Amino acid sequence: MTLIVKVITRLTVGLILLYGIYIILHGHVSPGGGFAGGVIMSLAIIHLMLAFGKDMALKKVNETTAAFLESLGAILFVTIGVMGIFSGYIFVNFLKKGKPFDLFSGGNIPLYNIAISLKVGAGLFTIIFIMVVLFGIISQEEEKK
């Protein structure tokens, strides 16, 4: 990619990641939540992959890390939900609810948001990785034959 794209990418990738984290953590106060924040976080890594090539992006996040993060998100969601099973409840909001519009309010809704964002972000990065990397390998093998 050209020089302008590389310079702008170097400046804005951190800002995109920070904006994604902001939308996730304030999911119970302002519009957004876990799903939109997870997509924004995966867009930051894809931005890096488009500007600098796939080797540079894979040095930051390789595919085993992405698979681990995706499963970690799912396990975290289930754990928080099933934690009340010894009292007879599942998926019950058990932390205390603070004042409205505080950052630490809403019970265990922020924890659910973090788990969902890990899952969505890592899953979308895995899909892009499959399409970019494996497709390149397949077309290289077909050219060799």
Place this chain on the structure above:
Amino acid sequence: MFELHVLLFFMIIAAVAAVEMKDLLSSVIAVGAVGLGLSLSFLVLKAPDLAITQIVVEILILIILIRATIKKDLPFSTSGRWFFNTLITVLFIGVFLTISYDVLRDLPRFGFPIMKVSQNYITEGLSKTGAANLVTAIILDFRAYDTFGEATILFTAVIGVLSVMRFIGRKKKGEEV
């Protein structure tokens, strides 16, 4: 309501343009315009959560589509029109529009829904959960079990993409099935 009608008209024109254009890259850009119009319609209808999610997923899809079409040696899409297929399609669209006009007349007015069950969520959403965003309170507290099922959709999507881009069992070039 006037802005909503203008946006819907814009989306229809962009969709028709996406189908009728011969160049693949221009069609992809017209599809992106349809997505942008949908996100603006969500903003006009006062649903900011949906607007944020729609626009970021649209950007992601555009990246994938442009990358897929820009490397092929096929800049013009070829298709033919046959008379019999067009006639059957127009007939089915006419039947569908007639029946759906009869059904849609019985829906409640726009902005005044019936809401027997969800009125409960609106009146005691803030006091029971403590979250100011009512949409997040519903999908992660009242209906957290459904969100658990929705979170496993990503697993299915990754398996689907992996099975399309597979190594074993692909057809080699020039091989007869």
